[in-house]
Amino acid sequence: MPSLLSSYIARIGFLGDVAPDLPTLRALHKAHLRAISYENLDIHLGRALTLDEDAIFDKLVNRGRGGWCYEMNGLFARALRQIGFDVRLLGSAVGRADTSTGDEHDHLILKVNLDRPYLADVGFGNGLREPIPLEMGEYKQDFFRFALRKEGERWWFVNHAGQGPGFDFTLREREMSEFAPRCRHLQTSSESGFVRQTVCYRQTKHGVVSLRGLVMKTLTAEGERERVIATPAEYAITLKDMFGLRLSDAEISALWQLAHARHVAWVASQNQTG
Secondary structure (H helix, E strand, O other): OOOHHHHHHHHOOOOOOOOOOHHHHHHHHHHHHHHOOEEOHHHHOOOOOOOOHHHHHHHHHHOOOOEOHHHHHHHHHHHHHHHOOEEEEEEEEEOOOOOOOOOOOOEEEEEEEOOOEEEEOOOOOOOOOOOEEOOOEEEEEOOEEEEEEEEOOEEEEEOOOOOOOOEEEEEEEEOHHHHHHHHHHHOOOOOOHHHHOOEEEEEOOOEEEEEEOOEEEEEEOOEEEEEEOOOHHHHHHHHHHHOOOOOOHHHHHHHHHHHHHHHHHHHHHHHHHO
């Protein structure tokens, strides 16, 4: 029977030996993002998302699905630890201007200690492509530009321009169980963006593809292209081929009906306000 680590390595299509060093960390980070999509589809299929590491492994590795930050970075941390990396869980708050409000368990990120600490994050959809040193500065990865800022004990990750907010965090180490209340809130509250819209992201060799509802975007060095998914068949192909998601026909049909109804309502609201 394959080990958990060998099954994960096969899932992300990684070739070569692994060791607890920086080249391995970078290569696994990139391979994970290209193989496993960020997605929140189970929320819209009426299924609870869990922090249980075995359930996460089964979903993302055995069943060919993707996940959100708690799942993606939870799985990545587990694999790294099996290789021998020193990995610590950190909590962060996404897109807030006032650090006195909000919740610092919005987004799970990883600190990996090597010759120096590195920030690793395979759970932000359109964020880092590779780990970066946990040091102030600007970081270029392909045509993407990121930054880390620091004030006192607090850090800010500045995301690629035009691709949504970043997050702020401290180096206080967390246990996975500490994320449970926020994990529950974000998948059940009517105020949560995860509840209001289906979302998929996948990083590619040339950039990032995303699907929010029925709006498909492709971001490359040449710019961003956008189109609306028009048919159930096109929607099914997009989920399976563009995002590599193994879903049943019934699941895809349910997601299409939901996304299509929301898109029609959104278009109608835009016409009324226009």
